[in-house]
Amino acid sequence: MSFLETDEQKQLRAAVTGLATKYNYRDYAAAKSRANQPLDELWSAAGELGFIGVNLPEEYGGGGAGIYELALVQEELSAQGSGLLLLVVSPAICGTIIAKYGTDEQKRSWLPRIADGSAKMAFGITEPDAGSNSHQITTTARRDGDDWILNGRKVFISGVDQAAAVLIVARTEDAKTGKLQPALFIVPTDTPGFEKTRQEMDIIEPDNQFTLFLDDVRVPGTALVGREDAALAQLFAGLNPERIMGAAMAIGIGRYALDRAVEYARERQVWKSPIGAHQGIAHPLAQVKIELELAKVMMQKAAVLYDAGDDFGAAEAANMAKYAAAEASIKALDQAIQTHGGSGLTRDVGLAAMLAAARIARVAPVSREMILNFVAQHSLGLPRSY
Structure with a gap:
């Protein structure tokens, strides 16, 4: 690269x-x-x-x-x-x-x-009982003539109120083995039996989260994306971009917070010089800058590897980028608030309101603990812990 x-x-x-x-x-x-x-x-x-x-x-x-x-x-x-x-x-x-x-x-x-x-188009994968384990998804899809019938429940699905359809991850049953296999279906949000309920979140953000209920939702055979027995690979094709994009968003938020902090540190004068001249202010901001740049390099590496078709390399880098970006973003916002002192908690400055939204990056789209599991198992070759 x-x-x-x-x-x-x-x-x-x-x-x-x-x-x-x-x-x-x-x-x-x-x-x-x-x-x-x-x-x-x-x-x-x-x-x-x-x-x-x-x-x-x-x-x-x-x-x-x-x-x-x-x-x-x-x-x-x-x-x-x-x-x-x-x-x-x-x-x-x-x-x-x-x-x-x-x-x-x-x-x-x-x-x-x-x-x-x-x-x-929204994306429906997360379920209340499956968590990070996509192999335990219980939303099912069964054939009925040329159609499919979907039943199940999804949680924390973003932007359903804005979406024309949701790409639903369900599981079909293999009649020969009895095993459930993942499959992807495009489900228009106005389909009968498809219901959404907004989840009350305690954060300030423009987009809503929803719980979805699928009660005998009938979709045509043309709603199936790809092969019904190959959707795990198809699913992962979308997860690496998700992690890369999540990292990009976190890095951008971190840059925004750092810019606000630097702007204030240059202008705010308490004694004889701007507060940015003091190492107690300057050094933490410099450290934030370094950590944001390191996360950005890993995000760029992940994107280059993905675009080049290196799926495993992209998965490793995308997970690392998402982890690093989340930590750097949260640290940048916290330090920006600290740089502003009491005013950092005011509505006029607006940084405190962003902190909870930035905190999402530690748990979504994949938690930092699951990223550490991935790195331990696939990058370090340690025994699987779960």
Whole structure:
């Protein structure tokens, strides 16, 4: 990989920054987050400029680039305090899976709309009793003639109220062995038997989380994405981009917090010089800068490996990037608040409100403990602990 971005990547970064500056946290995203309203205006503008589908195939209206470029978009939006959570889900997870494994009709129907942002697709995998163990998913799909019947429950599903459909992870039964195998289905949100209930979250963010109930939800055979007996591999094809995008969002948030802290440390004068001249302020901020840059390098490595088709290398790097970015982001926000002193807890500054949202990165889309399990087992070759 090269640490020199191409002219196209530099131009994309500058263009996204220009857009994000217009929809920055102070002037736009803060109020929307407090009102629990999605960043619809930013999403529409990003779609019109081609940012949302930058990773999707050109023949379906995308930019023909890769996850590197989509992560770049997410990082720069987040660096202005206006990251788009559904960017992780709709083009990165669902768009990637459909582009790789979907039928021609699924691609024609969904990818252009995902690419221009006119339709969003949510992703339904998490269940109350399965947690991080995707092998224990209990949502089932059984054949009924040419159709499929889905039953089950999902939790912590982001943005269902904004989505035209949800890519549901279910399990089909192998009649020969009796074993349940994972499969992926595109389920429109207006399908009979599909119900959503908003979950009450104790954090300030623009996007809602939902519990989904699927009660004899009937979908046509064309709703199945890829092969019904190969969905585990298809599922993992979307999880590496999810981790990379989560890392990009966390890094961007960390950059936003650090910029606010540095801005304040340069201006705030208590005695004879700005507080940023004191090592007690400067050194912790310098350490945050180092840790954010280290996390960013791992995120870029993960994206390059993924775009090059190195699935295992990408999985290792994506997990490490997500872990490092979460820790660096939280530390950056905490230190930015500390730099501001008491004013760091005020509504006007707005940093404290972001801390809980940033904390999500330690538990979603995969917890840091499960990342440590992955690294211990696959990178270090230690016995599996679970």
